[in-house]
Amino acid sequence: MKSKSRLLSAPYTLWTVLFIVIPMLLVVWFAFTDKSGNFTLENILSVGQYSNVFLRSIWLGAVATAVSLLLGYPLAYIIAKMNGKRQGVMVMLVMLPMWMNFLLRTYAWMSLLEDNGLINALFVNLGLPRLHMINTAGAVVLGMVYNYIPYMILPLYSILTKIDPSVIEAAQDLGASDRKVFLKVIVPMSMPGVISGITMVFVPAVSTFIISKMLGGGANLLIGDLIDMQFLGSAYNPNLGSAISLVLMVIILICMGIMDQFDDGESTGGGVML
């Protein structure tokens, strides 16, 4: 039995080693070496000068995650309460934007938000002053929320539909008004979904580079852009790029570790990223 299951898992193990473990080790290797391959701490130490980029990334990622949660939770709750057929349609509508290419979606926002874009054209036609929207932090957050909110809604929706209606009836039966039922039963029971939703929005939002590049302009440089520059851009320096990636990974792991503390230690599928 055991050897059989080992045989079955061999391709996966091979894949994992080839494309996950080895590249990770390479990142570590590059982070701690210089151009000629000698050991050095210089790369890691020089990450410090980009602390403002790190802070901005974490701040914008956190804002986008919070906005996604605030917008996504009520929607997930409403969908979960619908009858079966409408639920399916609504879930499909939530996923619909994801069927279109990520770049295309972000381009679309660019042309909407531009100083001479569609929204401003509308404003001018209505006799309103133009609004500068592109190349602001707000535009970056908007892009993050727009692109990642399905990853917030789906885990929330799936956990909310799994709550046994008789548990909600039991709470009402014991004297809980609708508000109390929500606060004392539905919210705590949906925590694993909240945590995986936060993880699935926060992690890609923090490390994004396309969104900030297209909607944020030069003033809203994020870690992703910084890493991009080290590998593909003008500042070509893979060693520094690896060091930044490593630090980002450690920061994300710490954030997720903190998040998991809120999960009551109950392993109900939360904190998927760990």
Add this chain to the structure above:
Amino acid sequence: MKLKDTIISLKDIAVSYDGEQVLKNFNLDIRDGEFVTLLGPSGCGKTTVLRTIGGFVTPDAGEVFFNGKNITNLPPYKREVNTIFQKYALFPHLNVYDNIAFGMRLKKKSEREVKETVHKMLAMVNLSGYSHRGVGQLSGGQQQRVAIARALANEPKILLLDEPLGALDLKLRKDMQVELKKIQQQTGITFIFVTHDQEEALSMSDTVVVMDGGVIQQIGTPTDIYNEPKNAFVADFIGESNILDGVMLEDYRVRFAGHEFACLDKGFGTRTPVDVVIRPEDIDVVEAASTHIIGEVTAVTFKGVHYEIIVDVAGFKWMIQSTDCRQVGDKIGLSLTPDDIHVMAKSEYSGTFGDYSTFSDEMEEDISASEEASEEGGEDDEI
């Protein structure tokens, strides 16, 4: 038992789900402090009655009164009624202590009072020392006890129990029956218990309400229901019965199975068609020569306490429960005393039940019904 005031009164209740009428013109009064059981096959509307009292179903028509006050439109959380749900419905994110404390905390009781009550409740359901367990770690029986403690900690005036023992195995179920009865007597709270298990209903209740098709067939004490069933449905549903076509000749004289018998029933008029019920355990097996009813044994099943003997009497199959063993093919006589004969008026159920010639089919139905029940609620031993 001393008669007390009516605590719950249902007046002309009508309920329908998706256009299907479940209850119609339903009336029921329940007295304070009683242990009342709603008994009937699945789909008879008994759970709907319970949910109407709990406030989870708003009737299309009719009114619900609690101590004389109309509570028809009162939401569940404002009713002094608590429910034990079929699958316990404990809060999975809370431990045993917090589950039981849930209702009291909503009522803003002090933590000292909460602690005192929780420990008192845990002691009552024999779970002292389990406060800090997660509810997922408990067995079905233990979860059941937590559900009881959680409901009673709220000091309800009425406790509603929706087939609470259905998911437990036979032995545990028997223990819980005794325990629930004890708790009811200790607390004096009105219990309204829903079950499809007739034995459970008979052994626990002060009053049994037998329902079928959304209609009350009979209300009475367990002995009344068993000994004086009102129609063929009740006679068949509660225990085993031989139900025969008969004619009431005059008071105290009834004719069935080709012979005239003396009986204890009266008030049916003369020459009235009736249903006659004879319980299998009331029939005495005698020598063929000494009685009117003579038949041939067609099947014998050993049941532990007694033998179940199927006897063919002129084409009608009787069931007899006897401690004497008979062989298939034996010619035996059946003897009845007036006390053994119970006469019922004809009803819509006449002819639906009675003969044991289709016994095996009935068994199959029972088996599929119990399979259905166990799909819903874990292991389920149908008796």
